[in-house]
Amino acid sequence: MALVTTAEVCDANPQLILSGELRALQPNFQIYGRRQVFSGPIVTLKVFEDNVLVREFLEEKGNGRVLVVDGGASLRCAILGGNPVVQAQNNGWAGIVVNGCIRDVDEINGCDIGVRALASHPMKANKKGMGEKHVPINIAGTRICDGEWLYADTDGILISRTELSFAVNDVAAWTPEAGKIYVALKAMHYGLCLCKYGIPNRHGRTDEIHGQAREARNLFDQMKTLLKPDLMAFVVVMGDRSLKDECASIP
Known part of the structure; x- marks a missing residue:
């Protein structure tokens, strides 16, 4: 599936x-x-x-x-x-x-x-x-x-x-892009949490993670128009409630 x-x-x-x-x-x-x-x-x-x-x-x-x-x-x-x-x-x-x-x-x-x-x-x-x-x-x-x-x-x-x-039959049409967006969302969300709450990385690589988060945000901005109608449904299906706010705020 x-x-x-x-x-x-x-x-x-x-x-x-x-x-x-x-x-x-x-x-x-x-x-x-x-x-x-x-x-x-x-x-x-x-x-x-x-x-x-x-x-x-x-x-x-x-x-x-x-x-x-x-x-x-x-x-x-x-x-x-x-x-x-x-x-x-x-x-x-x-x-x-x-x-x-x-x-x-x-x-x-x-x-x-x-x-x-x-x-x-x-x-x-x-x-x-x-x-x-x-x-x-x-x-x-x-x-x-x-x-x-x-x-x-x-x-x-x-x-x-x-x-x-x-619906399962509709997923095949947007699977590749959805996978990329999900990865980008996860990285962006993690990076934003670090910026907002100041949670240090245990290996002292916070700056590197912030950089990865910025790259993820750029990737997300480039791709979000591809799947805007299905993005919230996709995140809900993945069971990742932490990303709902990011999806809901898409202009």
Whole structure:
């Protein structure tokens, strides 16, 4: 997830976690597919050992959505296989999360899409077309509703009531500059604290640090216009509250 991981999102949003607006799924899911990091609005589906509706959904245009399938945690057959995942990849789905089993693992692992499931199983599912679309589902104690947002990486899976302002899919566009700005901000903040409070460096190199802080400020001034709209969100995500004032004061 580049600079913004699910762990950092959790660290930066204790209020959302406390209110239940941000929830983490239990760590029961295995990672499949080439895309280990994905996010998008959720489409819910509830089935049990039947994959007809799963296939029907993935034949539609995904438009960056994530299909979350509550398969009742059944470990007796696979409700998702290679062909539907290939279709999902081609139709623009961001990911598929299955509270159940999948099969054709090698084929799925070759697809450019994110897939999570409890396990793999060689047996196929029933084809009766039974299930419920767009209904609230409950996976291991976590309630998930159609239209909420899912964020997944190698640390786990988050469910958010609304789209987060620092959405994972948007980060790639400003990661390099954001990294530079963060380093500059940290150096500048440290230098400003030294100047303001007169805290001596233990090695007697205060002047050198002040010089580095001035260089950092110059670098920051040169780059701040690149990311002005996203800078505060970036610092909040990094969990660095000491830099909020500097960001808020940007003209």
